Every structure is written in structure tokens, then in C-alpha cells.
Amino acid sequence: MSAETFYGPDFNLLSQQDPDIAAVLLSELKRQQTNLQLIASENFTSRAVLATLGSTLSNKYAEGYPGKRYYGGCEEVDKAEIIAIDRAKDLFGAEHANVQPHSGASANIAVYLAFTKPGDTVLAMSLPHGGHLTHGSKVNFSGKWFNVESYGVRQDNELIDYDELRDTAIRTKPKMICSGATAYPSLVDFEKIRAICDEVGAIMWVDAAHFIGLVAGKAIPSPVPYADVVSFTTHKVLRGPRGGMILAKAEHAAAIDKAVFPGIQGGPVMSAVAGKAVALAECATPAYQKYAKDVIINAKALAAALESEGMRAVSGGTQTHLALMDIRSTGVTGKVADERCGQAGIVMNKNSIPYDPEKPGITSGIRVGTPATTTQGMGVAEMQTIASFIARAIKTDDEKTLAGIKSEVHALTARFPIYTA
Numbered sequence: 001m002s003a004e005t006f007y008g009p010d011f012n013l014l015s016q017q018d019p020d021i022a023a024v025l026l027s028e029l030k031r032q033q034t035n036l037q038l039i040a041s042e043n044f045t046s047r048a049v050l051a052t053l054g055s056t057l058s059n060k061y062a063e064g065y066p067g068k069r070y071y072g073g074c075e076e077v078d079k080a081e082i083i084a085i086d087r088a089k090d091l092f093g094a095e096h097a098n099v100q101p102h103s104g105a106s107a108n109i110a111v112y113l114a115f116t117k118p119g120d121t122v123l124a125m126s127l128p129h130g131g132h133l134t135h136g137s138k139v140n141f142s143g144k145w146f147n148v149e150s151y152g153v154r155q156d157n158e159l160i161d162y163d164e165l166r167d168t169a170i171r172t173k174p175k176m177i178c179s180g181a182t183a184y185p186s187l188v189d190f191e192k193i194r195a196i197c198d199e200v201g202a203i204m205w206v207d208a209a210h211f212i213g214l215v216a217g218k219a220i221p222s223p224v225p226y227a228d229v230v231s232f233t234t235h236k237v238l239r240g241p242r243g244g245m246i247l248a249k250a251e252h253a254a255a256i257d258k259a260v261f262p263g264i265q266g267g268p269v270m271s272a273v274a275g276k277a278v279a280l281a282e283c284a285t286p287a288y289q290k291y292a293k294d295v296i297i298n299a300k301a302l303a304a305a306l307e308s309e310g311m312r313a314v315s316g317g318t319q320t321h322l323a324l325m326d327i328r329s330t331g332v333t334g335k336v337a338d339e340r341c342g343q344a345g346i347v348m349n350k351n352s353i354p355y356d357p358e359k360p361g362i363t364s365g366i367r368v369g370t371p372a373t374t375t376q377g378m379g380v381a382e383m384q385t386i387a388s389f390i391a392r393a394i395k396t397d398d399e400k401t402l403a404g405i406k407s408e409v410h411a412l413t414a415r416f417p418i419y420t421a
């Protein structure tokens with residue numbers, strides 16, 4: 001099927017009216033089809049989800065919540081939001097769900113607003129060790145408006161230092177303790193974090209953006225039984241539309257809902273809310289549960305294959321969908337590796353490793369993830385091929401060699417086509 005046909009009849013209208021933007025849609029589809037997408041936070045959402053995003057639900061204002069809207073004509077979109085909420089509660093066994101956050105960052109702002117006041121102390125994973133911008137970065141609202149204390153990983157095993165976490169919690173008495181990160185390949189011990197929260201009287205907040213899809217697919221343990229509040233994105237492993245979501249214990253339901261609206265957002269994006277409902281139904285299927293397990297199998301295989309190419313997997317390997325590789329043995333920085341792989345059609349990102357001697361703009365590491373390639377149907381054999389592509393690309397600055405790897409990448413992705421039917 002041609003790229004034009006993929007977008008359907010409306011695409012012809014767009015092409016005539018606005019050829020510039022139509023061209024971007026086509027070339028972006030081609031880019032996704034032909035390159036290797038190893039960015040750990042990206043995925044290919046289903047055509048059913050894409051259909052909701054391109055729908056007339058985008059036209060509807062629906063400030064408020066189902067049955068309590070500030071606008072008329074919400075009877076249809078109310079149905080979509082109620083379905084999304086019910087599916088989220090069912091899938092995760094949650095007491096409350098808010099499906100309106102526009103993004104992961106918006107969901108996190110709402111969590112801060114629900115439980116803290118500016119100046120309060122919050123304890124979160126340090127950014128150089130894998131935390132997210134919204135976990136206290138100096139350039140983010142979280143670091144500007146809150147006193148964010150941080151914990152990190154141990155230098156010897158690169159796993160979360162729960163003793164340090166507990167000591168810091170006892171010393172700084174945070175209102176909230178955040179766990180969850182953007183570049184942590186291992187599992188978080190939610191039982192331990194709950195115990196520390198109880199000891200110091202802190203709200204237990206889990207930012208599950210990266211791994212919630214693995215929880216949805218029952219491939220790793222869930223934070224939901226332990227946490228007061230769980231925020232996440234819906235577009236990473238979860239494979240839904242770009243957006244955010246918050247799950248909470250019933251006692252926090254009113255605080256969370258008030259924080260999202262009117263606290264930080266106006267009207268919800270109802271097309272995305274409907275897309276979240278569609279994705280949540282997909283996540284409840286045996287096929288998705290197999291997918292979630294395969295994502296981890298593939299990440300382990302990719303990390304092991306990169307290790308056999310001489311790189312080192314941080315934290316001793318991965319138990320999730322991503323691997324953080326220390327590539328100092330190659331003599332190349334993360335920045336250069338990222339650029340060379342990009343030239344070879346392999347899209348991933350440079351990433352600081354714990355205790356990285358290099359600056360954040362340079363780094364000693366790369367982060368690779370398997371959500372997208374697994375959606376394409378790739379398996380362990382392809383992970384080994386990809387590792388050899390990466391190893392070859394990192395080691396050369398010869399444009400011809402990189403172009404040669406790129407044609408091998410195109411041959412591989414052609415065997416695992418996306419958005420064809």
C-alpha cells in the first residue's frame with residue numbers, strides 16, 4: 001500500500017489545500033517505515049488509535065468531567081471519557097483514574113498541585129541517574145518552585161540506593177517521594193518505597209511513564225497497589241495516543257481531578273481521550289500481553305548482543321524495555337555514537353550513565369529501547385543484527401560505510417513493514 005493510500009481520502013484534500021504539510025506527513029511516514037526506531041519512549045500506535053486522533057472529537061470543548069461539563073453538547077464525548085476511565089480502572093485495578101492530562105509532564109504538574117505547595121520538599125530520582133525533567137530539574141517548574149531533594153543509584157551495582165533514599169527521606173521529610181525514571185533499566189522495589197513513605201509520612205508518587213505499558217501487559221509488577229498516585233504517558237510502551245493519565249487511591253480522587261481541571265488545564269483533548277480508551281482495550285488482550293513480554297525479551301537480547309560487541313550494560317543488564325549502554329570502551333562519546341547511528345538510519349539517543357565523567361551534552365552512554373521494533377514484529381535474531389549495525393556505525397566516521405549500514409537497515413525494516421494494511 002502506498003503512503004498516500006495510508007492516510008485515506010482526506011489526505012487528497014490536504015494535499016490539494018496544503019502541499020507543504022502533506023509532504024511532511026508523507027516523508028515522516030516514510031522515515032518511520034525505513035529507519036530503526038530505538039528511542040525507548042517511542043512506539044507505533046495502532047491505526048484504530050490514529051483514527052480517533054483524526055476525528056471530529058477534536059472539535060469538541062468539554063471542560064469539566066462527564067456529567068459535570070461547562071459546555072453543552074457533551075453527551076457523546078462523555079461516553080468516550082467514561083469508557084476510558086472504566087477501562088483504566090479495570091486494566092490497572094485502580095480506584096480512580098483521570099484520563100485528561102495532555103502529556104506526561106502535565107500529569108506530573110497536576111500531581112504537584114494536588115499534594116504540595118510551592119517551596120515544599122519533594123524527593124525524587126536525580127536527573128543524572130535517570131530522573132525526568134519534572135523531577136526537579138533547575139530549568140523546570142519543579143526545580144524552580146519546589147525544594148527537590150534527590151536520590152540516586154549505587155556506584156557499585158548501579159541500582160537504586162534504597163538506604164540513601166531512606167536516609168535522605170528521614171533527614172529532609174519530603175511531602176512526596178517520587179519513583180520512576182526515564183533511563184533506569186531495572187525494576188523499582190515499590191514495597192520498599194511504600195515502607196519509607198509510611199515511615200516519614202510522605203505521599204508515594206510513582207511516575208510510571210516509561211514502564212506502565214509493561215505493567216499493563218502484566219510483564220512486570222504494578223505500582224498501583226502500593227502508590228497513592230501513579231502518573232504516566234500513554235504513548236510509550238503503552239502504545240496509545242500522545243497524552244497522559246493519573247491513577248490514584250479513592251481518597252485522593254477529588255484532589256487529582258481538581259488539580260487537572262481547573263487546576264492546570266482547560267478543555268481536554270477529547271480525540272486523545274477516545275484514543276486512550278482504544279489503546280487501553282488493546283492492552284487488555286492476550287496479544288498485547290505477549291507483546292509486553294517480547295519487548296523485555298528483545299531488550300535483554302539487544303543489551304546482551306551490545307555487550308558481546310564490547311559495550312557495557314548499566315545496572316548489569318535490563319529487566320525492562322530499555323538498556324543503558326556504557327560505550328567508553330569504544331573510545332566514542334554518546335554524542336558521536338548518536339550522530340553516527342543517525343547517519344546509518346538507527347534512531348536512538350545519547351544518555352548520561354550514572355557517575356558519568358562527560359557533560360550531559362556529550363555523555364558516555366546510549367539508551368536503546370525495544371517498544372517500536374517489537375511492535376514491528378522483530379525478535380531476538382533481529383536484535384543481534386541491530387547490535388552489529390550499532391557497533392559498526394559507532395566505530396566509523398566514513399560516510400560510505402555509514403550509508404552502507406543504512407541500506408542494510410532499510411532491507412531489515414522492509415521485512416517488518418508498519419502501517420501497510
Ligand SMILES: *Cc1c(COP(=O)(O)O)cnc(C)c1O
Nearest residue numbers: 103104105132181182209210233
Ligand atoms: C516521558 C516522561 C515524562 C514526560 O512525558 P511527556 O508526555 O513528554 O510530557 C515524564 N516522566 C517520565 C518518567 C517520562 O519518562
